[in-house]
Amino acid sequence: MAHVEIKNLYKIFGPNPKKALELTKEGMSKDEILEKTGNTIGVNNASLAVEKGETFVVMGLSGSGKSTLIRCLNRLIEPSFGEVFVDDEEITKVDQEKLREIRRKKMGMVFQNFGLFPHRTVCANVEYGLEVQGVTPEKRREKAYEALELVGLKGYEESKPDQLSGGMQQRVGLARALATDPEILLMDEAFSALDPLIRKDMQDELLLLQEKMQKTIIFITHDLDEALKIGDRIAVMKDGEVVQVGTPEGILTEPANDYVRDFVENVDRSKVIKAESIMRKADAVVDTKDGPKSAVRKMKNENISSIFVVDKSRKLKGIVDIEDAMKLADKGEKSIESAVHQGYPTAGPDELIIDLLPKATDSKYPIAVVDDENRFLGIIVRVAVISGIMGEGGNNDV
Amino acid sequence: MFNFPIGDLFDTLVRFLRDNLGPVFDGISWVLDTLISGFEFVIGVAPAIVTIVIFALLAWKAAGKGIGIFTLVGLVLIDAMGLWTNAVETLSLVLVSALIALVIGIPLGIVASRSHKADNLIRPVLDFMQTMPAFVYLIPAVFFFGLGKVPGAVATIIFSMPPVVRLTNLGIRQVPVNVEEAGRSFGSTPKQMLFKIQLPIALPTILAGVNQTIMLALSMVVISAMIGAQGLGSPVYSGIQNLRIGQGFEGGLAVVILAMILDRVTQALGDSSSK
Numbered sequence: 305m306a307h308v309e310i311k312n313l314y315k316i317f318g319p320n321p322k323k324a325l326e327l328t329k330e331g332m333s334k335d336e337i338l339e340k341t342g343n344t345i346g347v348n349n350a351s352l353a354v355e356k357g358e359t360f361v362v363m364g365l366s367g368s369g370k371s372t373l374i375r376c377l378n379r380l381i382e383p384s385f386g387e388v389f390v391d392d393e394e395i396t397k398v399d400q401e402k403l404r405e406i407r408r409k410k411m412g413m414v415f416q417n418f419g420l421f422p423h424r425t426v427c428a429n430v431e432y433g434l435e436v437q438g439v440t441p442e443k444r445r446e447k448a449y450e451a452l453e454l455v456g457l458k459g460y461e462e463s464k465p466d467q468l469s470g471g472m473q474q475r476v477g478l479a480r481a482l483a484t485d486p487e488i489l490l491m492d493e494a495f496s497a498l499d500p501l502i503r504k505d506m507q508d509e510l511l512l513l514q515e516k517m518q519k520t521i522i523f524i525t526h527d528l529d530e531a532l533k534i535g536d537r538i539a540v541m542k543d544g545e546v547v548q549v550g551t552p553e554g555i556l557t558e559p560a561n562d563y564v565r566d567f568v569e570n571v572d573r574s575k576v577i578k579a580e581s582i583m584r585k586a587d588a589v590v591d592t593k594d595g596p597k598s599a600v601r602k603m604k605n606e607n608i609s610s611i612f613v614v615d616k617s618r619k620l621k622g623i624v625d626i627e628d629a630m631k632l633a634d635k636g637e638k639s640i641e642s643a644v645h646q647g648y649p650t651a652g653p654d655e656l657i658i659d660l661l662p663k664a665t666d667s668k669y670p671i672a673v674v675d676d677e678n679r680f681l682g683i684i685v686r687v688a689v690i691s692g693i694m695g696e697g698g699n700n701d702v
Numbered sequence: 703m704f705n706f707p708i709g710d711l712f713d714t715l716v717r718f719l720r721d722n723l724g725p726v727f728d729g730i731s732w733v734l735d736t737l738i739s740g741f742e743f744v745i746g747v748a749p750a751i752v753t754i755v756i757f758a759l760l761a762w763k764a765a766g767k768g769i770g771i772f773t774l775v776g777l778v779l780i781d782a783m784g785l786w787t788n789a790v791e792t793l794s795l796v797l798v799s800a801l802i803a804l805v806i807g808i809p810l811g812i813v814a815s816r817s818h819k820a821d822n823l824i825r826p827v828l829d830f831m832q833t834m835p836a837f838v839y840l841i842p843a844v845f846f847f848g849l850g851k852v853p854g855a856v857a858t859i860i861f862s863m864p865p866v867v868r869l870t871n872l873g874i875r876q877v878p879v880n881v882e883e884a885g886r887s888f889g890s891t892p893k894q895m896l897f898k899i900q901l902p903i904a905l906p907t908i909l910a911g912v913n914q915t916i917m918l919a920l921s922m923v924v925i926s927a928m929i930g931a932q933g934l935g936s937p938v939y940s941g942i943q944n945l946r947i948g949q950g951f952e953g954g955l956a957v958v959i960l961a962m963i964l965d966r967v968t969q970a971l972g973d974s975s976s977k
């Protein structure tokens with residue numbers, strides 16, 4: 305069961321949503337419908353399922369319906385048609401009382417321009433959610449201090465929001481959303497108003513926090529780099545429609561249509577693509593027990609000048625050069641063990657291409673991809689790193 | 703040309719109201735009269751100089767030393783011109799009228815800010831109230847309440863109410879959308895939204911409305927005097943009638959002094975609330 309689920313959701317602004325719904329079902333475009341009926345399609349037949357603990361990013365150009373979509377989740381905007389579920393509860397059906405309860409306990413929201421209460425101190429801002437729930441002043445102060453410490457704002461409790469920098473203000477926004485300990489965080493372009501460097505800090509911090517908290521985060525952005533960095537999965541929106549849902553790599557390597565392709569065209573792929581998606585399964589390996597002759601034969605068959613050596617459980621032991629193996633064979637040695645050496649680069653499967661680049665260029669050997677237990681997963685040759693960055697071809701076929 | 707007797711219709715309406723709602727007007731009259739007399743008693747009970755010093759200290763506390771001193775000097779001057787009793791009457795009338803205008807006007811402003819329908823209904827009424835020459839209110843006021851302070855207060859209330867309604871409405875509507883959304887996203891009830899977010903953020907604007915309402919109330923002083931409300935308007939009014947320019951000037955000067963004190967003090971309250 306998904307934590308948050310949206311089924312066939314529509315939001316149509318304007319005088320006659322029913323009429324607009326019919327027209328959009330007939331396939332008429334957003335612009336045509338606006339011209340003909342004066343209705344604006346905010347969200348068009350969106351269906352999504354967000355899992356517990358997932359960071360789900362919704363991405364799209366300005367006006368694509370992201371803010372409208374996220375506001376339908378807590379009904380800051382009333383959906384026109386369709387359903388929203390949180391934990392099996394149909395949000396779109398509950399009465400105002402129950403809705404308030406859900407907003408208080410289950411969902412916290414962070415806004416693009418922070419939306420802080422200018423007349424309240426930082427601490428009173430953070431306390432707000434608890435205050436409306438009727439939590440005692442002592443208790444909510446304690447919680448607010450905790451939340452502020454969590455986001456690195458200890459010592460600023462009594463400041464007014466306008467005395468803080470943008471980055472710090474958004475930390476207050478984040479602390480305010482976290483203070484009620486909601487399961488779900490809704491973040492609408494939370495970092496878009498910040499300077500690039502501060503923005504990067506906030507992204508890193510959110511990732512760190514999320515490692516500890518394991519909240520379900522729905523994060524809106526128009527920035528692909530941010531989406532790729534933060535999202536476990538990404539939904540791409542266009543004209544109110546969800547045009548693709550996938551992992552960051554999936555979006556990059558297999559864009560569903562030209563809109564997404566244009567979107568991902570200029571992305572710095574080296575910061576997204578991981579080692580495992582450009583590595584090649586190394587079928588040609590030798591066992592520590594193998595003799596030099598069979599090693600030489602394998603290398604000749606594969607037309608390679610060195611070969612990785614693994615043990616029975618496929619743990620990586622080292623590498624052998626073809627000249628060394630041939631010398632051993634000439635001497636009539638039974639084992640290649642004496643020729644096995646290290647001196648080659650290794651990488652984990654999750655390592656980003658940008659980190660592989662120097663390794664690949666500094667060594668004449670391919671990069672060995674190994675898991676946490678040093679099991680050999682595959683190799684990455686230099687040309688694969690380059691083509692991975694260029695975006696030519698995703699997997700294996702290097 | 704064909705003749706449409708709006709004046710006659712209005713006559714009929716006013717007569718109808720008086721004949722049928724007599725007890726209501728009596729009630730209103732009693733409340734206003736009691737309030738004004740109460741204020742007059744409180745302000746006038748101590749010797750003038752004692753009250754003046756207290757006012758000066760209050761003004762100092764609210765608006766700083768300069769305004770405190772100005773209040774002291776200004777009120778002493780009024781007393782020296784022999785107009786202290788008139789000033790007490792005027793102050794009582796103005797404060798009671800403004801207070802009632804606020805008590806009615808602020809909630810009206812809140813209602814207007816929360817619904818487009820209410821706004822569309824209230825807005826033209828306010829336009830009407832503000833653009834009508836103030837003299838016009840005197841006629842029905844006198845008709846319903848006779849001569850004296852009460853009709854003066856009624857006319858003053860009607861005339862001075864629009865700014866605080868408008869600015870309360872405006873102040874609440876000016877609360878940034880995402881601040882309001884933030885409030886709602888935490889599950890605030892409408893009442894919590896109003897008292898914890900909208901009104902506090904709108905407060906400086908509302909206080910600007912309060913200031914304007916008080917100023918407008920004061921501007922009715924001379925007009926009220928024409929229907930027997932006494933106060934500082936009387937010397938001005940009779941000064942005009944009898945061509946006693948000096949006497950009229952004294953009354954006018956006293957009104958200006960009161961206006962400046964009230965203006966600076968209420969402005970200072972607004973400024974300190976926006977910090």
Ligand SMILES: Nc1ncnc2c1ncn2[C@@H]1O[C@H](COP(=O)(O)OP(=O)(O)O)[C@@H](O)[C@H]1O
Nearest residue numbers: 317344345346365366367368369370371372373
């Ligand atoms: N209150 C509204 N009334 C009318 N149209 C709206 C309203 N809010 C948003 N829209 C329209 O809905 C579409 C989606 O807007 P929005 O969700 O804000 O996009 P995004 O957040 O992706 O930039 C836009 O065409 C916008 O003009």
Ligand SMILES: [Mg+2]
Nearest residue numbers: 370371372493
């Ligand atoms: Mg938006």
